[in-house]
Amino acid sequence: MPIPETTAPASDARPILFFDSGMGGLSVLAPTARLLPQAPLVYVADSAGFPYGTRSEAEIAARVPALLGRLAERFAPRLIVIACNTASTIALQHVRAALDIPIVGTVPAIKPAALLSRTRVIGVLGTEATVRQPYVDDLAARFAGDCRVLRHGSAELVALAEASLGGVAPDPGRLAAVLDGLLGQEGGERLDVVVNACTHFPLLEAELAAAAPRALTFVDGGAGIARRIAHLTTGQVWPAVRPAGRAVFTALDARTATLAPALARYGLASVESL
Structure with missing residues (x-):
């Protein structure tokens, strides 16, 4: 057959x-x-x-x-x-x-950030609309309950990322000022991990790391x-x-x-x- x-x-x-x-x-x-x-x-x-x-x-x-x-x-x-x-x-x-x-x-990569943090202070860097969402509260409560979670919203960093793709290198001073929105908060001196909670921000991860006043770990969900x-x-x-x-x-x-x-x-x- x-x-x-x-x-x-x-x-x-x-x-x-x-x-x-x-x-x-x-x-x-x-x-x-x-x-x-x-x-x-x-x-x-x-x-x-x-x-x-x-x-x-x-x-x-x-x-x-x-x-x-x-x-x-x-x-x-x-x-x-x-x-x-x-x-x-x-x-x-x-x-x-x-x-x-x-x-x-x-969604913001709060869970992996909490797993990485040694100081138990993490930052969530996103847009103003994202960082104020109750969903972020829920993620922080579920996965970073023993961490202090600082937040900062930046529309400027979105614009800088877009401009960078168009060939305009970001000003390190402006990047440092954005990071200071996190690091300048109470407890920010102990922050060791930053969640890039806007998909634009990983596009500038190397530049953000270079502009930071000390070594920081950046994580995202990509x-x-x-x-x-x-x-x-x-x-x-x-x-x-x-x-x-x-x-x-x-x-x-x-x-x-x-x-x-x-x-x-x-x-x-x-x-x-x-």
């Missing part, structure tokens, strides 16, 4: 879609691209709504699910990553309720999110070769035009508008 022929599974070109208000989500895309070298990638920046950190919670809770609904229709992703701490802490549950595809959020994505897509079929990545902006302007070289370094060869 002849043995039936088996058919290899067809290639599945559905992308992983990364979403942020700006370019910070590249710090999540990069470790994911390394871990899943065949995965098609689409990166979406809500440049028309940037920055989220200074917007109201009501604005973000309404805007993000609506945008992601449009993006899901256009790109048919296998999975969406909200690669933005502010959007995740405010809108993640709304998006999951609205869309019937896996949604991965981004690698952990990449592992979560890999777990959720275990067993799925990928193209034999990763297609060129796509960068999508909700508004194209002179600022976004300066980002093309940096996007290409992340494998995002084309730039388009939503």
